[in-house]
Amino acid sequence: MVGQSRxxxxxxxxxxxxxxRLQRRGKARVRRLGEAELRFLAFAAQAGKxxxxxxxxxxxxxxxxxxxxxxxxxxxxxxxxxxxxxxxIDERLRRLDQVKALVDENASEPVLRGTGVPVHVVAALARGxxxxxxxxDYPLLTTEQVEAAVDYAKVYPKTGRPLPARSLKRVLGDLAxxxxxxxxxxSPPVEPQPIP
Numbered sequence: 001m002v003g004q005s006r007x008x009x010x011x012x013x014x015x016x017x018x019x020x021r022l023q024r025r026g027k028a029r030v031r032r033l034g035e036a037e038l039r040f041l042a043f044a045a046q047a048g049k050x051x052x053x054x055x056x057x058x059x060x061x062x063x064x065x066x067x068x069x070x071x072x073x074x075x076x077x078x079x080x081x082x083x084x085x086x087x088x089i090d091e092r093l094r095r096l097d098q099v100k101a102l103v104d105e106n107a108s109e110p111v112l113r114g115t116g117v118p119v120h121v122v123a124a125l126a127r128g129x130x131x132x133x134x135x136x137d138y139p140l141l142t143t144e145q146v147e148a149a150v151d152y153a154k155v156y157p158k159t160g161r162p163l164p165a166r167s168l169k170r171v172l173g174d175l176a177x178x179x180x181x182x183x184x185x186x187s188p189p190v191e192p193q194p195i196p
Contacts, residue, residue, distance in 0.1 A: 123153030128165030
């Protein structure tokens with residue numbers, strides 16, 4: 001959402017660069033970020049590598065103290081223009097709202113609304129299959145739902161063992177095409193034996 005990987009965001013929280021609120025989501029506890037944290041992470045995605053950890057902390061604190069909706073921020077001789085950062089965040093939040101409208105989060109695991117197909121299964125398949133192949137394997141799905149599943153999984157990744165990147169139908173088709181189940185003509189047929 002802010003141009004940073006989950007690992008980078010967690011590292012920034014763990015190192016005390018930014019703060020997060022802990023919140024329950026089902027049985028899990030998740031880290032929630034506020035507006036200041038999103039602004040800082042979006043800024044850091046573009047220019048953060050150019051600053052020392054101490055400078056990043058100062059920039060974050062300045063963003064936290066800024067008035068909501070402030071369009072620019074002055075830090076000594078440096079000026080941060082937050083309008084573009086806010087525009088990108090708003091754009092991504094709108095996309096997240098569109099994605100969440102296609103997902104039923106009230107099931108035991110998130111599913112694509114009206115299909116019962118788990119979001120994370122579809123997102124995993126997208127790593128090894130095209131959208132067209134996924135829609136062929138799951139005729140209830142649309143291209144929009146497949147793309148929404150991928151976007152949802154980026155924001156809310158599934159923990160635990162990774163899911164397969166190819167459907168069983170595709171794997172079996174590949175094995176059949178490779179001739180795994182072809183019978184060899186040079187082996188003699190097995191004659192049934194009489195039961196004594």
